[in-house]
Amino acid sequence: MGNSSNPPSGSPGGGFAFRESDGAANDRTRVCIPLLAICAAAAWASGCGDGATRPPSEALRVASVTVTPAAASLTAPDATVQLDARVLDGNGRAMSGVAVIWTSVRPEVARVGASGLVAAAGNGTTTIAATVGATAGTATVTVAVESGDRAVLAALHAATDGPNWADDENWLGDGPLGEWRGVETDAFGRIARLDLGGRRDGETGEWVSHGLRGPIPPELGRLTGLTSLNLRGNALEGPIPPELGNLAALEELWLDDNALEGAIPPELGALAGLEELWLDNNRLEGAIPPELGSLARLKSLSLSGNAIEGPVPPELGALAGLEGLWLDGNRLEGAIPPELGSLAHLRGLSLSGNALEGPVPAELGGLRRLEFLHLDRNALTGGLPRNLVRIGGLVRFRFERNAGLCAPGTPEFVAWLDGIGELGRGPFCNENDRAALAALHAAAGGEGWTDSEGWLGEAALARWHGVGTDSVGRVATLDLAGNGLAGRLPAGLGDLAALTALRVGDNAL
Template identity: 45%
Template structure:
């Protein structure tokens, strides 16, 4: 910039504003809006005393507004809008007497506008909206000042009070009050009859005694946060005092000579007894009806802004209100309003629903404390309050009385305090989740009394102390998750007596230490996660052999050697948690030579001999280097180790090596360099022969814009799976081994929504008797997530991107998310809290290079990406343990008819069913029972079939999921099947004869391959080839259904 310039207008800038800007003392106008500036506004800007205009709007500036700007005494225009400025407005700016325009909207400023601003008499434009909590006091002088400005935009500090008072006016017959001067006429609340306002214009006293009020008090009257005196006595008011009043610190409350009553709940009565001056009616409210309870619930949880409030507050039977189920007598038994945009607090009246069995309110915006009155729900079986914003301690009453409760989910809130000992009273409890809160203190030993418990998750809290030995009493426990706390001590030996335990997660508890108890080997664990602790596995052969039976594990071995060492690495390796090698893939040998004291002697020659089944198969001679021998193991530099590439044909199961350091004996023995690894015998290398990785790639064509380039792409992927760029990260970062890829024939879809395409991929697997994994792909544009995967499972969908494909295939190998860039489906046992890979990786490309531990794991949403030792090892073991055999040997058409039953749950957990088809396909039924059930019935309600299953988990989506089963049909179903219902914890969905969701599946009768999924398909008079616009060949079979298969479908 030119020091003598009078004006600067610059675009294309980035970085911070330099302090040297203060030297431009003659500058009159500085316009730096619409740039990429970051950092704070330097105080040196205050030295530009000639400025009349300063425009720093539309950047990324942060920090407080510097008070030094008050030195710009000639300033007329100050524009700081659309940044990230924080803190309060400096009161010093009130001295800018010539200021005409002040734009500070769209920042993160807070607190009231200072009184000093009242001196800005020249101001004609002032915009301060869209900030964190910046507001103008609602006092008479501030209101008059803003009105005099003329052009202003921003909130008053008391706007919420005005809204509450307006609701009071409406609900209590305001137009007929005896006195109502100023009400709803002026923003100055001090001028409203009966209102005394504080310094910011907020209501401090409300005295409407003897004023002709007739009606009810609004439920949110307690939102008058500064209210200390409330007098509504001698009025014709009726109903209950709002429970929201309990949030106020009233010193006086008078509602005598009214029809108001005080709720009998303990929390309200305790609050009432604490008011110094209290005059009331001495009338306790009678127990409310279920309808009255639900009305109070609606009012307390922002009912007008719910996503769905069908029939609420109407005269319809309660069973017809959205989310409500009733028993035969009309009493409420279920309240299911999950993911419905509820906000506010749960009213204590909810504890009066004496027959309530299911309370499901997860994934809303509910806040405040969980009311202890919920402990009165003696019939409650299932309580789901997870994924809200509840705070405070868990009320002991919630645990001590709910003796029928079987499932309690309170995770993903902000609860604090200790776990109440009364939890042990819940004798019927089978599932308990308190994950991801702020709970503190020890795990109470009373938990050992919950002998019916099958799942307990206390992860992601701040629990301290040892794991109580009483947990050993929970012999029915199948999954125990205590990860990410501050627990200390050893694992109690009593855990070995929990005979049903299959999953144990105690990782990221730095204070846990010592060897694992021997009794664990009596368990049939599948998962043992203890990374981020000082726990270790005994090195004896028996314990190590037991560890080999766990496909998902993270535990160090107790015995660790010192001095020189060597390892083989492929994608990544860890000294504490060794990663097995994939057979047939090249590896890098790293030999770390160390001396006992500093020396200038350089790393000597190294010879490594490789043996298979006792026979020497390979020798690697590594020449000496000029690098001085270090005194400790140095992994971060290839120059500090002796290295050699080992060909894949040598890397086979049964591999053993002997490393000779300085084979010619040239080093001074006083250096203490170990000259042989191992000291005697041969060192075994863990090499695993991987099963063939079978992958079928499905090119989906969108019927509205069929881009055939995806067909050519998938054909190329199948032709060259070893070298295709889209498989580069998959082959490098996952334990693949031999990759065999088949290109499916093109499949037409009337939807380009990735969730629909994922569902179609599942259906193809089911209908074709799919072997291995199926990767659905479509050219952009697509709607929805760029990648989805069944975790774990066969079905994957991804846009054509190497990173996305590798990430989704990782999910299919049962890998969760690493904690970076995503808060959903995190693996809380992931050992590196920043999502990094944590160990040194190696990239063989371009001569080879080390990959630092700071790289992010491919299962995170951060980069640059590589793979961690944790995920590579777990994916490898998962493949070896869980690669499922194929259901059929070919795609041959089956002779007997079956039903394709497919559907899922949406983002809120609500179930749905796709139209059912009669198909010729091999049976595919769930391999375990679960919380969802499919039932087929006759017209008179008779049951034809019924089975339960666990809804598959879909990673990387919006919480929705899908499934597909093939059920062999029985004789007579073609005339009797009238309805199919999918039911689950969050509701049900039914297909029946009235369902009209037409859909066609195209199938090649010769190969058995599916060729299309068309919703609202073309008229039946058109051929299949016409319907798909030539995207598929003629002669395809058309399977049609509107919901329940018609007679024609059975005849096919």
């Protein structure tokens, strides 16, 4: 046949075949129609033999999405409702396993999760949509949370001489509570913050009262959405209502600088979210409730300036986040609990002006963030713990007016005290030793000694020539042999209670 083309091998329906020349493209190459495509078409035709003309994909296409319930109402701040989406195909059959996307038109009213669970967020009405591809179904959700907060505020106004407040603008009116003076509301219209506290005068520093006088009404315990209550700097009197322990959302409680009486309610220990508790400068009595040690989020606890009695509860050492503890100006007694050394975030500790006794626990040396430490005007005894020098950032320290409390007279401790900006200094533990050595210097011709370096100066006794000291700076050894002493040894050397060795030979005594 020469150069004529060869026909393709095999039958027309026998698949595809091609011929190649010796590795190069050949215009005689032929490709046959794929048999597989023809078979697929034939299979589809036989499957539609009932006369249907719609391909299978039409039956699988989403035709509708229905959300149930179609409408829901939420009447509590923590209320939820579960919505379900029913997805149907073109044949009206339910489709399973399809991805549904849930959205809220107004998430500030209600939020919806990936499973269709709707949670209230604020009063109002919103539309919840369930979307599959380009098809969506909707439901209407209404949030209407009602509270009795208006009646509670009316009770507060009546109990505390509201008509004579410094400012009661809009109080007892029909307008929204958020427009009443000192009131802030949340998305549900509930009271979130109540600020009727006095203000400090910028020039005199004195409190300017807001004019509240009388008892705190127990109805305040019904403000379940309240996060901050400020009634400080007024003339409130009577007890602190234990009902305030019902304010589960409370984060700040300011009742200081009033004339409140009675005991601190242990119910306040139930305020798990409380961060600030200020009850100072009132007339409170009784003991500090150990339940306050349960306030795990507390940062500031101020009870100073009352008539509180009994011990400092060791439970306060569990307040891991506490930054300020003010208990001064009360009638507290007993020992300082070593558990306070666990307050790793503490910046200020004031225990002054009580009747605390015993030694200062060495555990306080672990309070590395401490900036203020007040221990003055108690009945503490013993030497201050030497490890207090580890507190490198202390800027104010007072330990004076404790009958038996003293500071170690070691060079390290003396240098540490000298580096504190505001210091209320008590005696050193070796002050009697200093007096005895001064008497020796006077009686034995100190002015003519061969070496009197450091003597009679302000330096630690260990810096005085010939003096060796113990762990608190008391004289342990005294070596002045051959140093030009003349005269006599004073009887006051007998006051060197820690002295273990005395060398004064080769002198003119």
